[in-house]
Amino acid sequence: xxxxxxxxxxxxxxxxxxxxxxxxxGFARIPLESKTEDQLEKFGFRDWSPDISARDQLTxxxxxxxxxxxxxxxxxxxxxxxxxxxxxxxxxxxxRFRKITTSLQPRFxxxxxxxxxxxxxxxxxxxxSRSEFCEDDLERWQIxxxxxxxxxxxxxxxxxxxxAWTPESYLLPMVIGDIYSQKYxxxxxAAQWYFKSSQAEDAPTYIYRAYATQIARCxxxxxxxxxxxxxxxxxxxxxxxxxxxxxxRLEDYFIDDLMRNNSLVELQKMLEQNPSDYLINAAIGRYxxxxxxxxxxxxxxxxxxxxxxxxxxxxxxxxxxxxxxxPDYQENAYQLLKKIYTNVPAIFxxxxxxxxxxxxxxxxxxxxxRVTKIDRYTKD
Numbered sequence: 436x437x438x439x440x441x442x443x444x445x446x447x448x449x450x451x452x453x454x455x456x457x458x459x460x461g462f463a464r465i466p467l468e469s470k471t472e473d474q475l476e477k478f479g480f481r482d483w484s485p486d487i488s489a490r491d492q493l494t495x496x497x498x499x500x501x502x503x504x505x506x507x508x509x510x511x512x513x514x515x516x517x518x519x520x521x522x523x524x525x526x527x528x529x530x531r532f533r534k535i536t537t538s539l540q541p542r543f544x545x546x547x548x549x550x551x552x553x554x555x556x557x558x559x560x561x562x563x564s565r566s567e568f569c570e571d572d573l574e575r576w577q578i579x580x581x582x583x584x585x586x587x588x589x590x591x592x593x594x595x596x597x598x599a600w601t602p603e604s605y606l607l608p609m610v611i612g613d614i615y616s617q618k619y620x621x622x623x624x625a626a627q628w629y630f631k632s633s634q635a636e637d638a639p640t641y642i643y644r645a646y647a648t649q650i651a652r653c654x655x656x657x658x659x660x661x662x663x664x665x666x667x668x669x670x671x672x673x674x675x676x677x678x679x680x681x682x683x684r685l686e687d688y689f690i691d692d693l694m695r696n697n698s699l700v701e702l703q704k705m706l707e708q709n710p711s712d713y714l715i716n717a718a719i720g721r722y723x724x725x726x727x728x729x730x731x732x733x734x735x736x737x738x739x740x741x742x743x744x745x746x747x748x749x750x751x752x753x754x755x756x757x758x759x760x761x762p763d764y765q766e767n768a769y770q771l772l773k774k775i776y777t778n779v780p781a782i783f784x785x786x787x788x789x790x791x792x793x794x795x796x797x798x799x800x801x802x803x804x805r806v807t808k809i810d811r812y813t814k815d
Contacts, residue, residue, distance in 0.1 A: 541600040544601040552590070554587075555594075562586065612625045647667055668682045699722050716737070751775060754771075
């Protein structure tokens with residue numbers, strides 16, 4: 436027998452032995468994995484079984500490895516293949532390989548997260564960029580109206596299926612909230628999913644703040660939004676700029692509502708019954724400013740607000756601008772506003788900075804001494 440024939444026989448024999456070892460080892464792991472699966476099912480998880488699409492797409496050897504106890508290894512291989520397809524911008528292959536990895540390890544939240552991200556963000560951004568440089572009107576229409584929405588739906592589908600498989604994790608509900616917030620601009624659905632995510636034991640605190648941000652944008656849910664946002668604001672641990680802005684905007688909503696539904700006399704009677712409710716004082720102050728142009732009475736109403744320890748910090752800024760409406764107190768008002776702006780410029784809205792700049796001009800403050808000379812504010 437020739438050496439070449441012998442070497443072929445040895446190689447084939449080695450391959451057969453290797454496959455036999457893999458299969459035997461794989462089947463040896465089945466009882467252990469079955470026991471684990473039974474325990475997981477006992478605690479509310481579904482049993483694992485690769486779906487038909489995954490079986491069709493796996494090579495024969497890979498599928499044998501998968502059912503023989505090598506799911507995590509095969510999933511890692513296809514995760515790498517998905518990454519390679521991503522680098523080549525082969526989105527159909529990315530989707531196909533992500534389906535395999537999620538089918539092989541459905542309780543591994545990160546696989547679902549990557550799949551959703553590749554579809555709803557990476558593929559979506561790729562086609563959005565193509566549409567911006569596309570000169571063919573029909574092709575641009577197809578990209579913007581068919582392809583891009585399709586990839587958003589694919590990403591959302593991955594995330595929702597992943598959330599069903601990993602109910603104990605915050606990750607996939609958060610991803611769904613991100614998609615509804617950032618891609619669909621649907622604050623109501625975003626709020627629902629952020630809240631669901633925030634209730635998981637491993638949820639970071641910023642997810643509840645994201646929930647607060649979204650519910651604060653839901654028309655008709657101002658009462659619930661105020662309950663959530665004011666709870667975060669009054670807690671005082673983390674008062675982000677967004678929380679401050681949402682708190683002020685929601686309080687403005689309730690102040691306007693008080694003014695619309697009550698006369699000045701009725702507001703004053705309400706204040707007698709609820710002297711600690713600074714929102715009533717704010718409604719009275721705003722009434723004097725908008726209805727009878729009584730700046731002095733408005734200033735007194737805002738002074739009462741500042742005496743209330745529960746009133747938010749932004750009323751100091753509002754008081755400064757109300758005070759500035761009286762020419763006799765404009766200099767004092769400017770010094771107050773200047774101090775607030777220097778210490779916490781972020782709480783000044785764009786219209787506030789413009790108004791402060793006008794006060795500086797009216798008082799003939801030298802340009803090199805004006806606090807508004809540097810554009811440090813953020814837009815609404």
